[in-house]
Amino acid sequence: MYESFLSLDHTTQALLATLFTWFMTAAGAGVVFFVKDVNPKFMDANLGFAAGVMIAASFWSLLAPSIEMSEHLGQIPWLMAAFGFMSGGVFMRIIDKFLPHLHPSLSMDKKEGVKTSWQRSTLLVLAITLHNFPEGLAVGVAFGAVAADLPSATIGGAIALAIGIGLQNFPEGAAVSLPLRREGLSKKKSFSLGQASGIVEPIAGVIGAMFAIYMQEFLPFALSFAAGAMIFVVVEELIPESQKNYKHIDTVTLATMVGFSVMMILDVALG
Numbered sequence: 001m002y003e004s005f006l007s008l009d010h011t012t013q014a015l016l017a018t019l020f021t022w023f024m025t026a027a028g029a030g031v032v033f034f035v036k037d038v039n040p041k042f043m044d045a046n047l048g049f050a051a052g053v054m055i056a057a058s059f060w061s062l063l064a065p066s067i068e069m070s071e072h073l074g075q076i077p078w079l080m081a082a083f084g085f086m087s088g089g090v091f092m093r094i095i096d097k098f099l100p101h102l103h104p105s106l107s108m109d110k111k112e113g114v115k116t117s118w119q120r121s122t123l124l125v126l127a128i129t130l131h132n133f134p135e136g137l138a139v140g141v142a143f144g145a146v147a148a149d150l151p152s153a154t155i156g157g158a159i160a161l162a163i164g165i166g167l168q169n170f171p172e173g174a175a176v177s178l179p180l181r182r183e184g185l186s187k188k189k190s191f192s193l194g195q196a197s198g199i200v201e202p203i204a205g206v207i208g209a210m211f212a213i214y215m216q217e218f219l220p221f222a223l224s225f226a227a228g229a230m231i232f233v234v235v236e237e238l239i240p241e242s243q244k245n246y247k248h249i250d251t252v253t254l255a256t257m258v259g260f261s262v263m264m265i266l267d268v269a270l271g
Contacts, residue, residue: 006155010143010144010146010209010213011143011209011210013143014139014140014142014206014208014209015202015206017143017159017162018136018140018201018202018205020162020166021135021139021169021198021201021205022169022195022198022199022202023198024166024167024170024198025128025132025169025170025172025173025195025197025201026173026194026198027170027173028169028171028172028174028175028177028194029173029174029176029177029191029193030173030177030191030195031173031174031177031178032177032178032187032191032194033187033191035178036181036182037178040245040248041247043171043174043175043178044242044243044244044248044251044255045242045248045251045252045255047175047241047242048238048239048251048252048254048255048256048259049167049168049171049255049256049258049259050169050238050259051238051242051256052255052256052257052259052261052262053164053259053262053263054135054165054168054230054231054263055231055256055260055263056260056261056262056263056267057164057165057263057267058226058228058230058231058234059227060263060267060268061138061157061160061263062138062141062142062161062223062226062230063081063085063223063224065145065153065157066080066081066084066219066220066221067220069145069148069153069219070220073217077220081220081224082224083221084220084221084222084224084225084228085224085225085227085228086228087221087224087228088134088224088226088227088229088230088231089228089229089231089232091225091228092130092134092228092232092233092236093232095130095133096112096113096130096232096236097112097113098113098114099113099114100112100113100114100123100126102127103237103241108120108123111123120183121183121185124176124179124180125176125194125196125197126197127237128173128197129198131172131233131238132172132198132200132201133200133204133229134226134229134232134233135165135169135201135204135230136200136203136205136208137205137207137208137225137226137229138161138208138226138227138230139161139162139165139201139208140204140207140209141208141212141222141223141226142157142158142161142162142208143155143158143205143212144208144209144210144212144213144222145158145219145222145223146158147212147213147216148213148216148219156270157270159270160266160267160269160270161267163266163270164262164263164266167262169198169201172197172198173194176193176194176197177191177193177195208226239256242255242256
């Protein structure tokens with residue numbers, strides 16, 4: 001099976017990899033069929049784990065290869081990395097400002113983006129969808145970068161990134177479906193909306209792969225852009241959300257470190 005995967009073109013590989021990350025979101029949302037609620041401490045620790053994975057992925061799988069590729073292409077490494085990184089953050093800030101959404105732990109009067117009459121369930125799904133876009137983009141760019149045949153881009157590293165993103169997508173799916181279930185939606189409806197938040201990842205993955213393949217001179221920018229977008233999500237949402245209960249901070253901090261270590265091990269071992 002692994003050999004068959006390697007024989008595919010890199011865009012198809014990116015599609016399959018992001019379908020896996022979407023599946024993990026759906027698996028997390030599927031928790032709603034078995035429980036109505038999860039211990040808040042456990043959920044906070046899972047969000048901390050997700051933050052650690054994304055932080056590690058941003059450096060090991062995206063920024064470091066971006067810097068190496070910049071050197072290989074004769075660019076100024078620090079300039080391209082910094083410009084792409086900040087561009088990713090600014091892009092996410094613009095989307096965050098205008099796209100109507102609501103973070104799971106907040107009441108309707110705390111919704112963000114332009115004013116809308118959309119239901120709470122729709123706003124919750126959009127919040128997670130907003131966060132999933134840079135993850136799918138990162139995986140797609142990583143697979144597309146392999147097509148450039150640069151030393152710093154490896155198929156193992158791209159697979160490691162997809163696995164890491166998939167692992168942290170599990171609690172994100174549950175973070176949508178469980179609150180919806182508590183608010184009275186049926187299990188089936190809660191699951192459907194929870195898994196729907198991951199649909200954007202295959203779309204973003206294919207876009208990222210095609211961009212990387214056909215505009216290879218911009219690969220360093222694309223990698224650092226994805227890193228900046230992911231760090232924005234971590235700092236703006238995952239860390240504050242995971243530490244909203246002061247009593248859980250130590251546990252969440254350790255879970256974040258575990259997530260970082262897991263992603264680092266995956267990238268170094270497979271990349």
